[in-house]
Every structure is written in structure tokens, then in C-alpha cells.
Amino acid sequence: MKNALHKMNPxxxxxxxxxxxxxxxFFFDPWxxxxxxxxxxxxxxxxxxxxxxxxxxxxxPFFVTAxxxxxxxxxxxxxxxxxxxxxxxxxxxxxxxxxHALSLSFRVMAFSSLSLLFALTTNPVTxxxxxxxxxxxxxxxxxxxxxxxxxxxxxxxxxxxxRQAHRLRGATKEKNALQRLFxxxxxxxxxxxxxxxxxxxxxxxxxxxxxxxxxxxxxFHVITIGKVDFALVSLFLVVLVLSCSNMLWLRL
Amino acid sequence: xHEVIExxxxxxxxxxxEKWILEGLSFTVLRGERIVITGPSxxxxxxxxxxxxxxxxxxxxxxxxxSIKLFGKDSLSFIPGxxxxxxxxxxxxxxxxxxxxxxxEELAFTLENLHTxxxxxxxxxxxxxTLTDLTEFRHAIIQKLSGGQKQRIATACALIxxxxxxxxxxxxxxxxxxxxxxxxxWLDNLQQKRTMTIIAIEHRLDLxxxxxxxxxxxxxxxxxxxxxxxxxxxxxxxxxxxxKVQAMPFLKETTFxxxxxxxxxxxxxxxxxxxxxxxxxxxxxxxxxTVVPLNLGYVPQSPEFLxxxxxxxxxxxxxxxxxxxxxxxxxxxxxxxxSHPFSVSHGQKRRVAIAAMLCDGREIxxxxxxxxxxxxxxxxxxxxxxxxxxxxxxxxxxVTHDMEFAHxxxxxxxxxKDGQLTGKFNAEAVWEDRKLLMDHHLLRPKGVIGHEECxx
Numbered sequence: 001m002k003n004a005l006h007k008m009n010p011x012x013x014x015x016x017x018x019x020x021x022x023x024x025x026f027f028f029d030p031w032x033x034x035x036x037x038x039x040x041x042x043x044x045x046x047x048x049x050x051x052x053x054x055x056x057x058x059x060x061p062f063f064v065t066a067x068x069x070x071x072x073x074x075x076x077x078x079x080x081x082x083x084x085x086x087x088x089x090x091x092x093x094x095x096x097x098x099x100h101a102l103s104l105s106f107r108v109m110a111f112s113s114l115s116l117l118f119a120l121t122t123n124p125v126t127x128x129x130x131x132x133x134x135x136x137x138x139x140x141x142x143x144x145x146x147x148x149x150x151x152x153x154x155x156x157x158x159x160x161x162x163r164q165a166h167r168l169r170g171a172t173k174e175k176n177a178l179q180r181l182f183x184x185x186x187x188x189x190x191x192x193x194x195x196x197x198x199x200x201x202x203x204x205x206x207x208x209x210x211x212x213x214x215x216x217x218x219x220f221h222v223i224t225i226g227k228v229d230f231a232l233v234s235l236f237l238v239v240l241v242l243s244c245s246n247m248l249w250l251r252l
Numbered sequence: 253x254h255e256v257i258e259x260x261x262x263x264x265x266x267x268x269x270e271k272w273i274l275e276g277l278s279f280t281v282l283r284g285e286r287i288v289i290t291g292p293s294x295x296x297x298x299x300x301x302x303x304x305x306x307x308x309x310x311x312x313x314x315x316x317x318x319s320i321k322l323f324g325k326d327s328l329s330f331i332p333g334x335x336x337x338x339x340x341x342x343x344x345x346x347x348x349x350x351x352x353x354x355x356x357e358e359l360a361f362t363l364e365n366l367h368t369x370x371x372x373x374x375x376x377x378x379x380x381x382t383l384t385d386l387t388e389f390r391h392a393i394i395q396k397l398s399g400g401q402k403q404r405i406a407t408a409c410a411l412i413x414x415x416x417x418x419x420x421x422x423x424x425x426x427x428x429x430x431x432x433x434x435x436x437x438w439l440d441n442l443q444q445k446r447t448m449t450i451i452a453i454e455h456r457l458d459l460x461x462x463x464x465x466x467x468x469x470x471x472x473x474x475x476x477x478x479x480x481x482x483x484x485x486x487x488x489x490x491x492x493x494x495x496k497v498q499a500m501p502f503l504k505e506t507t508f509x510x511x512x513x514x515x516x517x518x519x520x521x522x523x524x525x526x527x528x529x530x531x532x533x534x535x536x537x538x539x540x541x542t543v544v545p546l547n548l549g550y551v552p553q554s555p556e557f558l559x560x561x562x563x564x565x566x567x568x569x570x571x572x573x574x575x576x577x578x579x580x581x582x583x584x585x586x587x588x589x590x591s592h593p594f595s596v597s598h599g600q601k602r603r604v605a606i607a608a609m610l611c612d613g614r615e616i617x618x619x620x621x622x623x624x625x626x627x628x629x630x631x632x633x634x635x636x637x638x639x640x641x642x643x644x645x646x647x648x649x650x651v652t653h654d655m656e657f658a659h660x661x662x663x664x665x666x667x668x669k670d671g672q673l674t675g676k677f678n679a680e681a682v683w684e685d686r687k688l689l690m691d692h693h694l695l696r697p698k699g700v701i702g703h704e705e706c707x708x
Contacts, residue, residue: 125353143361147351153395154347158557164536165557168550170571170612190556193594201348204307208341209351210365210413212333218370220360 004047004228005117010127011134012229016236017118023240024110030102031246037110039239040117047232050120058120062112066105073101124149130223140213147202151195158194162187255324256417256449257281257304262318264299264309273299276318279468283416286443286450286463291470292629297453298344300470301419304451305339306330323416337366340410344421344453346402350394355386355405358394359412366413376412383442384408399426400522404435411442420452424459425624428522428653430693432459439463455628458656458698479632479660482639486663487512491647492548492616497541499532502671505541506532510616510664515638515648517658517679520668521693526651529668530618533649549609549617553624555601559593564604567593571612583607583637598626599633606637616647623654631657659683659697667692 005013024036044050074093082095128146131137166186242249257280264274273296281287289297302308306327309316320327322335343349352358359377368376381387386408394402403426410418424432440463443450454460492510497503503525510516518526532539534550552558561567564585569576580586583603588596593604602622609617622634631654638648638661649666652658658665658679665682667674669692682688683696 125357143351150350150353150395161552162557164531165550165552166560168534168536169558169560169608171560186560190554190559190594193556194554198348200311201343201345202351204302204311205343205349206351207307207311207333208305208336208343208349209362209409210333210336211351211361212331212365216364217367218364218373220364220370220373221357222370 002047003049004232005043005121006048007228008121008232009134009223009225009229010122010130011223012225012233013118013122014127014131016233017114020114020236020240021111023244024107027244028100028103029247030099030106031250032243033103033106033110035246035250036239036243037106037113039243040110040113043235043239044113044117047235048117048121050117055116055120058116059112062108066108069108070101070105073097073104077101126223129219129221133219133223134225138213139211139216143206143211147206151198151202154198155191155195158191159187162190254283255280256283256322257451258319258321258324259303260319260321262303262316262320264296264303264314264316267313267315274303274470278318281417281449281451283449284447286465287452287468288457288460288464288466289451289453289468289470290455290457292455295470297470298421301341301421301451301453303327304417305341305419306332306335307341333365337413338415339417339419340413340415341419342403342406342410342421342423344425346399346406346426349406350402350409353393353395355381355389355392355394355408358405358409362409362412380408380412384411384438398522400428400431403427407435407439414446415448417449417451420450420454422453422455424454424456426522426653428520428693429459429655429695430690431522433695436460436463456654456656459695479635479657481660482515482635482642484663485513485515485643485645487514487645491545491645492649493542493544494533495542497529497532497539497543499528499537499539503528503532503539504672506673508666508673508676510647510649512615512645512647513642514663515642515661516650516664516666516676517662518649518651518666518668519653519655519658519692519694524668524692525671526668527620528671529673530620530649530651533618545616547612547614549606549612549614551602551605551609551617551619551622553621555598555605556594558605558608559601562592563590564593564596565589567604568607568611570608573611573613576611579607579611599630602634603637606641610641610646615645616649617641619648619650621651621653623652623657635661655694655697 024033027033074097075091077097077100079096079100080094084092085095085098086093125146128137128142132139132142171186259277259279262274262277263272265272277300289300291297299308303320304322306322308314310332322330323338327335350358352361356377359380360373363373363376378387381390384404384407386404389397389401389405394405397405403423407423424435427435436459439450442448452464457464489512490509491512494509495507497506506529518529520526528537530550531537533543534548536550559567561570565576565580568579568585573579580589583606585603585607588600593601596604606617623631626634635657638650642648650661662679665677665679667677667682667688674692677688686696689696
């Protein structure tokens with residue numbers, strides 16, 4: 001139960017989340033995204049094992065962005081109609097302004113938590129396999145992406161090795177940020193040169209394994225769709241419908 | 253017996269090069285043969301192998317004349333990947349031949365490509381893992397394994413296709429000599445069981461014994477000189493004093509000294525902590541203990557990792573040493589002084605790296621696997637580079653699996669096992685001590701035994 005969303009079919013999860021996002025894009029009041037956001041958090045609480053500490057860390061930039069939207073919309077709003085509900089210093093905040101500002105920042109929160117919910121419960125490899133098996137993604141693209149993904153740890157090791165080698169040469173850390181940004185180039189060039197070579201060899205390796213890009217007739221690792229997937233999709237839809245119909249039951 | 257591969261007057265060149273890399277080459281391979289392709293680096297061995305499995309000419313837009321027939325059909329009539337079901341390849345670079353994360357996924361990927369039925373897959377995967385003695389690695393993450401282990405897994409991936417022809421590109425270059433010997437024996441048994449055709453590229457035939465029946469030599473007319481045992485240039489005084497160096501969690505307490513002009517080889521099984529020790533000595537990873545002097549020179553396996561500037565001259569003088577011109581002259585770098593350090597040959601890159609280290613006043617040079625993937629001409633160059641520097645008083649500590657090379661070069665040998673330094677030994681004594689060699693997965697160099705069995 002606690003890991004239902006982790007086990008959910010990634011393509012189905014992806015579709016459910018995409019539908020939610022598209023629907024939410026058509027609501028401009030503050031309440032819909034707020035209710036939806038709370039709904040997403042309830043789902044996360046009930047059906048995932050995401051560590052909340054990690055979640056908070058990832059959400060931090062989004063909190064900042066949300067606050068930024070909130071503040072700039074308050075201060076620079078064009079539409080200043082409606083009754084004044086709040087005033088700080090000499091700034092008069094009207095009802096419309098406040099609504100717009102809240103709506104925007106709750107949207108940021110809702111969309112980012114929803115995306116994080118997907119990212120933190122989905123294994124990228126399973127996701128691609130599922131895209132290939134359920135959504136008929138071409139194996140050429142799917143395996144291309146997957147091979148690229150395998151290179152990430154190698155690139156990281158290389159980055160560390162190059163940095164170590166440079167430190168040995170006495171390449172001291174540049175003082176200002178701009179120079180440091182320029183200094184990165186010295187690490188990136190050998191890495192890019194290596195990446196081009198690696199990409200070519202990986203293509204060779206795939207061909208040598210007999211990869212023709214054909215559709216496969218059977219998979220070793222089958223990604224299934226089960227009853228749980230339908231139940232979870234229904235839950236997503238319930239949350240969506242509840243939040244979209246908030247004016248009916250949330251009488252404020 | 254019938255022909256599986258037929259080359260008739262085949263010439264090949266890369267699109268951006270004038271020179272034909274292969275010219276007028278004709279040969280046939282019969283079913284079940286064991287063939288080795290030999291020749292110096294850059295003579296087209298790998299190119300020839302890629303023509304055999306149809307990776308070329310398609311993937312490099314190369315220009316091909318003559319005819320290549322695979323299983324009696326023109327090679328160009330196959331679509332990409334089709335012929336590779338019957339001709340399996342193990343590439344030279346262990347890092348660039350895997351597509352998936354774990355060993356099991358990689359094997360499954362191969363089987364899916366062959367359109368194997370799902371209920372057969374499990375059996376074929378466990379069978380090939382038993383056959384290759386790799387069952388314990390089934391769920392291992394490939395990128396975390398050592399070069400030697402990757403090479404064995406690559407072979408398993410090739411074998412699971414049950415190919416008719418197996419192509420191997422220097423399969424032993426990342427194995428320690430002991431593992432290499434076992435690999436050859438195992439391949440020998442397998443070939444007899446399955447009557448595969450085996451074609452391998454190899455320039456060091458000593459480890460293969462009488463495995464191959466036939467040699468296809470590729471020549472570019474350049475005869476390389478043989479190595480000779482070097483005369484020791486060890487001086488009396490210490491140049492490097494290492495005491496109680498330790499790096500958590502793997503490297504155990506290590507103490508040794510090296511003298512000026514001494515060439516020392518650091519050897520041991522795959523994954524015994526040799527590279528970790530080098531890095532600890534250079535303070536590239538956190539470690540405890542003392543190293544005198546503090547400034548050590550370090551040349552990684554890819555020397556280009558060291559490069560910071562736009563041309564060779566700047567590169568050598570980067571550290572601020574005032575003898576850069578003299579160093580350039582001594583290491584014969586003047587002709588390429590204006591070239592970009594990335595654009596020179598691999599041997600020259602290493603030369604530049606060493607020049608830069610010496611110019612920085614780093615009189616002790618640590619080298620990580622300089623011999624891997626090098627042909628005899630490059631080894632010859634490397635040998636002389638080290639020999640000349642050592643005569644001038646530079647101290648060398650070299651990690652290598654190549655015991656042949658170590659035998660010609662080393663004054664002393666540091667042996668290592670499971671993160672623990674066994675000790676420092678006189679080189680001659682090590683080659684004679686069979687038990688010591690066995691314990692560290694090393695084989696006696698052929699030079700000691702006194703005869704050389706090479707086709708090349």
C-alpha cells in the first residue's frame with residue numbers, strides 16, 4: 001500500500017499526471033490549485049515512501065519561485081480593480097491582485113509537487129521500458145536514451161579525475177565567479193571530446209549486440225498494467241475532479 | 253569445411269584520409285578456424301575486424317573496393333545489426349561496449365535483439381553465466397566492475413548469441429596475466445565444445461600459447477625494434493620516502509622508499525588498490541601518513557586529463573618552471589610546440605605530460621597503466637622515455653599488468669594485494685619466486701624463461 005505509486009505502471013502514471021497538469025492549466029482562481037496541491041500531498045503521504053526531508057530539499061527552489069511570483073504579482077499587477085483588502089506601507093492590495101498572486105504561486109506549488117511525485121517514484125529505466133511497451137515508443141529512441149543514461153556515472157567519475165589532475169597541476173581556483181565559469185571550459189573540453197568518442201563506440205556496441213531498431217517480439221522485463229494502476233488513476237481523477245469542483249463544496 | 257569469411261582484393265580508406273589503410277587484401281576464413289591478426293598500431297587491425305562484422309564501411313562512410321563475402325553473401329546486402337547475430341564481437345575498450353545497467357539486463361537486451369522467446373531467456377541467461385563462471389555477477393552494476401571483469405562479461409554477452417564467428421579485439425589487454433591465462437584456457441575449451449570460428453587481434457601472443465592455428469599479419473613496412481633489458485640507474489640516496497600512508501576504507505598502512513633514478517613497478521591483481529595508492533601518494537584523495545617530498549608528478553591513463561592550455565609549449569611551462577625550453581628540447585617536443593595538446597598522438601601526449609611534471613620540479617613520476625592498449629612500437633617509445641629520464645635521476649613508480657614490459661624496465665617491484673602492500677622486492681628476485689608471483693596473480697615474464705614464442 002505504502003509503495004503503490006512506486007510500483008504503478010510508469011506510462012499510466014505519466015498519462016494521469018499529464019491529464020492533471022493540462023486540466024489545471026485552465027483554472028485561474030487560487031482555490032483550485034490549492035485544493036489540488038493538498039490532494040497531491042495526501043496521495044504522496046498515503047501511497048509513497050518518499051522521504052519528506054528529501055522532498056523539502058527539492059521543493060526549496062520552487063518555494064522561492066512561488067514566493068517570487070506572489071510578490072511580483074502583488075507589486076506590479078496591471079489589473080488593480082476590486083476592493084482593497086490589505087495595505088502595507090503605501091501599497092494597496094486589491095482583491096483581484098491577491099487572487100492572481102495566490103493563484104500563480106499555488107500553481108507553482110501544485111505543478112512542482114506533482115512533477116516531483118512522478119520523478120521521485122519512477123525509475124528512469126522502467127519508465128523508458130514502459131514507454132516502449134505500452135506507448136509504442138520506437139526502440140531506437142528508447143535504447144538510445146537508456147544508453148546515454150548509463151554514461152552519467154562514467155561522466156561523473158571522469159569529472160572528478162580531471163579535477164584531481166588539474167589540482168595536481170596547480171590550477172588554483174579562480175577568484176571571481178565569471179573566471180570560474182570560464183575555467184569550467186578546461187574540464188568540459190576533455191569531457192566533450194571523450195563523450196563524442198563514447199557515443200560512437202556505444203552505437204557500435206549496440207549494433208554488435210545485434211540491435212537493428214526493430215520492434216521486439218518479446219521482452220525479458222515485462223512492465224505490466226494491473227488493477228492497482230486503474231485504482232490509482234481513479235484516485236488521481238478524484239483529486240482532479242474534487243479540486244476543479246471546489247466552488248460547489250468549498251463555499252467560501 | 254567451408255568459407256565463412258572471404259575477402260577479395262579488399263582496399264579500404266577513411267573518407268577524410270588520402271592513404272588506403274588496407275590495400276589489396278585477400279584471405280578466406282574457414283568454419284572452425286582460430287585466426288590471429290597481428291601488426292603494429294594504426295595498421296588497420298581494428299578496421300579489418302569492423303569490416304568482418306559490417307560495422308564498416310557504413311558507420312564511417314569509408315571507401316571500400318573489392319568484395320567481402322560473409323557466409324557466402326555480399327556483406328553490404330545485410331542490414332545493420334543483422335549479421336551481428338551470427339558474428340559476435342568483443343571490443344577492446346571495456347567501458348564502451350555495454351548498453352544496459354546490470355549484467356542480466358545486458359544479456360536480456362542481446363536476447364531481445366535476437367527475438368528469443370521469453371520463456372527461453374531465463375535458461376539461456378543462467379546457462380551462459382554458468383558457462384563463463386560469472387553467476388555471482390548476474391545482478392552487478394556493470395560500470396562498477398573492474399576492467400578485467402567487464403571484459404569477461406563482454407565475452408559472455410557475445411557468447412549468449414551462440415555465434416558462428418567470435419571476433420575479439422585485444423581481449424587480454426585489461427586482464428592481469430593470471431586471469432589472462434585462464435581466459436585463454438577457457439576460450440580453448442569453449443571453442444572445441446561449440447566449434448566456433450575465432451578471429452582475434454593481438455600483438456602480444458606469448459599468453460596465448462599455441463591457441464591460434466593461423467596468423468594474418470598486417471604490415472605497414474615498419475619493423476619495430478625489440479626491447480632489451482635496461483641497465484639500472486639507481487642512485488644511492490632516497491628520493492621518495494613514504495611512511496604509514498593509509499586511505500580509508502580500502503588502502504591499508506603503506507611504507508616504502510624509492511631512490512633517485514630508480515624505476516619501480518607496482519603490480520598486483522585487478523582491483524588490489526594500485527591506482528588508489530598512487531592517488532593517495534599525490535594527495536588526490538584524503539589519506540593519512542607522510543610522503544616526502546610533497547610534490548609528486550602523476551600521469552593518469554588518459555594524459556589529456558592533465559592539460560590546461562592551448563598549446564604544448566604553454567602546457568609544459570604552465571607550472572611556472574624556468575627550464576621549459578630545455579625540457580622541450582630534452583623530450584623532443586620542439587616540433588609540436590605550437591600544436592594543441594589534444595591534437596598530438598597518444599605517445600606525444602604522455603611525453604608532454606611528463607615534460608610538464610618535470611618542469612614543475614616534480615622529480616618523481618607516478619604512472620597509471622601506461623602500457624594498456626599500446627602496441628610494440630608505442631611500448632618501445634615509452635620504454636626509452638622512461639629509461640632516459642631515469643638516467644637523469646628521475647624516479648618512476650609505474651602501475652602495469654604487462655610483466656614482459658616490467659621485466660625489461662624495473663629495478664624493483666612493489667607487490668600489492670587486497671589494499672595491502674606485500675612489500676618491495678628486487679625485480680630479479682620476484683621473477684624467480686613462483687609462489688610470490690602466484691599469490692599476486694602474476695606470471696613469469698617470457699624473457700626470464702629465455703625463449704620467445706611470438707609470430708610477430
